[in-house]
Amino acid sequence: MSKKKSDKTTIHDIAYELGLNASTVSRALNNNLAVSKKTRELVKAKALEMNYQPNFIAAALRRGRSNTLGVIVPAIDRAFFGRVIRGIEEEADEAGFRVIVCQSFDSSEREREMVDTLRGLQVDGLLISIAKDTGDNLKLYEKLISSGFPIQFFDNVPTSLEVVPAVIIDDRQGGYAATKHLIDQGYKRIAHLRGPQHLHIYRNRYLGYLDAMKEAGLEVNDDSVLEIVSHFDSGEEAFEELWKRSPRPEAIFSASDFSAVSGMKAARRRGLRVPEDIAFMGFSNEPFNELVSPTLSSVDQQPITMGRIASRRAIKAITSKEDEEHPNDQLVLMPEIVVRESSATK
Amino acid sequence: MSKKKSDKTTIHDIAYELGLNASTVSRALNNNLAVSKKTRELVKAKALEMNYQPNFIAAALRRGRSNTLGVIVPAIDRAFFGRVIRGIEEEADEAGFRVIVCQSFDSSEREREMVDTLRGLQVDGLLISIAKDTGDNLKLYEKLISSGFPIQFFDNVPTSLEVVPAVIIDDRQGGYAATKHLIDQGYKRIAHLRGPQHLHIYRNRYLGYLDAMKEAGLEVNDDSVLEIVSHFDSGEEAFEELWKRSPRPEAIFSASDFSAVSGMKAARRRGLRVPEDIAFMGFSNEPFNELVSPTLSSVDQQPITMGRIASRRAIKAITSKEDEEHPNDQLVLMPEIVVRESSATK
DNA sequence: CAAATCATCGCAATCGGTTTCAGGCGGGCA
DNA sequence: TGCCCGCCTGAAACCGATTGCGATGATTTG
Structure with a gap:
């Protein structure tokens, strides 16, 4: 019967089933106190029953926040970056952020594309270890930084620029x-x-x-x-x-x-x-x-530590926004033999 | 002056500057032949000038297609997966698809979360090497597959199920x-x-x-x-x-x-x-x-080959959609000593 | 008992593109 | 001259969720 367009169920579907309005459903699912406890539970039960999956990108579009971090590394199959990413994910997880990882393959050209892609995906912040040949296309990053976009460099960071927010090791x-x-x-x-x-x-x-x-x-x-x-x-x-x-x-x-x-x-x-x-x-x-x-x-x-710190700093910059300027400070980790x-x- | 809300420029902004309509701008940027060559170039020039960055998620929301592949592996810092991912990315690149990578850390619990996250992000297809302890929560995958959602397993694939679309080695x-x-x-x-x-x-x-x-x-x-x-x-x-x-x-x-x-x-x-x-x-x-x-x-x-093939098969399933059922075939690669x-x- | 305060929920706008439909305009042809 | 058609563009609906504002009924206060 309904084998045709089973498609995804939306908040409108569940609102319809319950004789409610989509806005109420949205609030209920977000635990908004403005909706009665009874209704909230009703909605949640129905959502479960109908196998509802929230559409994050719709929410992100409306809110202007995606709760997502973009990460760009030269190559994820390098052990060091793999561990940094692990650190980033751990920290992001705790803060309710998602992480998307891209590889530049050490090409500044591709690196730029990845930046555009990730921004197009509306990531809230960027974590980057720059490609080896990224030396001149730093204008892109200058613009991003001065526009107040949360960005954190780690490991291999641009040096020809003034000070950029970064976490590196000594x-x-x-x-x-x-x-x-x-x-x-x-x-x-x-x-x-x-x-x-x-x-x-x-x-x-x-x-x-x-x-x-x-x-x-x-x-x-x-x-x-x-x-x-x-x-x-x-x-x-x-x-x-x-x-x-x-x-x-x-x-x-x-x-x-x-x-x-x-x-x-x-x-x-x-x-x-x-x-x-x-x-x-x-x-x-x-x-x-x-x-x-x-x-x-x-x-x-200390790759994991590096990842965690970079992640934490980026998230802090995102969630605190609008405050006075975030200092473009560098954090220097001490290596251990x-x-x-x-x-x-x- | 305009230091305030430099924010992102949208197609509406550039439409306004040109005295056009947003729909025309959209068409122009997509190289739609329905808009005159002159207008197209005008729009593109203006877009460049205004440093326009398309909002992919808005487009994805409307189209129901994000041109994005989701990948879930136990851990990206394992050399094998790193190379598989490389293969996936290469193939996806050529087809104009993006790739986002998640780690399950070999936890089926987290694996499930990742599936939800990625689907919430509206990925068009899923590539998964299942966690070691994923043995029973296969219902999720059964549902996904039978709902016609493009999914490809690779390397470690569920065996307790009937045949699933997968690429594995012998x-x-x-x-x-x-x-x-x-x-x-x-x-x-x-x-x-x-x-x-x-x-x-x-x-x-x-x-x-x-x-x-x-x-x-x-x-x-x-x-x-x-x-x-x-x-x-x-x-x-x-x-x-x-x-x-x-x-x-x-x-x-x-x-x-x-x-x-x-x-x-x-x-x-x-x-x-x-x-x-x-x-x-x-x-x-x-x-x-x-x-x-x-x-x-x-x-x-043959990790790279495995990645490329899995990627290609997923993309094919996505782009050809609506055809008769995609066979749940397994592709078996031959290892080489x-x-x-x-x-x-x- | 009337007025004011809440608690709940609906309406509609909105985010930034995409797409359908319709219409203006100019040219070709009978 | 009149009609049809094709080219190009605009208006508006739409994707799914969020949210400010207003409406409703119930409850409390004076």
Whole structure:
């Protein structure tokens, strides 16, 4: 019979069934005290019976609030972002917010499209870790920020702009702590595999390395540092290159876990023992660090905390709106080193 | 001056500026041939000038189509799902569909909430890999399917139901191929670390193992098989347990890469050489398989292909609607083994 | 007993586009 | 000249929920 347009039931349908008006139904479902308790329960029961599903986008359209957060990350299959997103969702959940996640695939072009898409979807706020090549199309973000749109950057944030609301970790401190740890373990000739220096996260890790070396009065010369480009194989090549130099390093601090692991592989292929002959320290605390052997020491970036905080700040900006300007402050998290077999001498 | 309510510009605003009607503007922006070329260009220019951003949800509300796909996975920080999602997005992009991703965290309760949320957001279709403990609340899905709502399951799909539209891989074939590979390499005493048998994916991998062993006339007894529960450490314990038995295995096929890796670790701690003394084969082809040493052979589940196909099928179901029933067919992908150091004798 | 106060609920506008229907206008053709 | 037709645009309904305002009847107050 009614197999035809079973379609969705709306508040009008249930209003009709009950001889009420849609507005009353709406109020009842929202627990509005202006409608009698009896009616409220009646409506709710009927809604359940008719398998009513509220149409969020209709409500969002009317209210101008969707209770939704948009998130843009370079790629969700990177462990770090996966965990950040988990943090974001946890916090959003508690506040009754939904989360939509998009990937920029590290393309600023696509990143812009995603911003438009999400805004078109009427998200109430945006959480973004910008693409690696996003360097110039920041006008978009300037506009958004100055228009008062709630936006929070995290991890990789625009630096060429004035201060933007963001939560980041102190990469320099991370680089410092990692190097300091190696020094404390007794290593003196410590090499650094650094990432592309136009990305401030890698630059800061490098600076932290320099800080620690200088503080300990250890020498750093051109032979101590090597720049790597891609993630995977380059660690092996980098190790071979470093090994050719003299004096040979006793420890290697890599700005990436990936190259640290492949570096270790190259070292072991040469019959070296880790950490007795050479120690390794990575950065990011990837999950696989516990799977490789020896397990790899690293610097944890507190992704879940980062997500939670960014989320909380965005939600606060949304719900408090209209107050005086929200300060474009940056929150800086402190990374924590995680010591494992690859660098533990005792 | 106008710093007050800069708010969003709507088609009404741009219609007003041009002395036109909103309906004309709408048509122009949609490239409707019914409006003259001149007007179309005029409108588009003005829209650009006024920085117009279409309100997708308003359009979706009116059309009943949001051009959006909802995806629910247990956790996006699992490499496999990350890649599936990538496939889904690629395909959706090409068809002009958006994708929003939610996580069930392997809770069927939360999974249900996500379904409601996404439907409230008016997604046009749903792609789901069900939570591990989703076993009984399938009524929801039965309803959805029979109501004609486009839905596609992938990877972990409900089995207690009749046939549901899904794209899965042939785990049994995967288990078979993996075991066959070890046999072809010359190993005879092959043990299997199997996963929880109430999950059909693990059950099928086990059956595939049996198939290959039987086909080759190799013996399988209670000592050949061990069941593991959690991912990480259990591989080491499992290996030790297997090693106590006699005869000792020459090769181990694990239903999970995680336990394979930790199993290898335990083997090497005992001074065994891999694959000379004992070979290892995992399942899922996790990215870290290339990072560990020796690199781990595994079975690739074709996540990107799976995502693309599921996406394409969902979109097809959406756009073709109204036709005769869409068959609830299952598409079965063939896994591919990836041979690496841990099992390559030659 | 009349006036005022509540408690409940309906009416209608609204959010921003989309779409149906109708109509104005100019040109072609008989 | 008259009629038909096609091109282009406007008016208005509509999608589903929210909400300000007003109406109703009941209850309380003076």
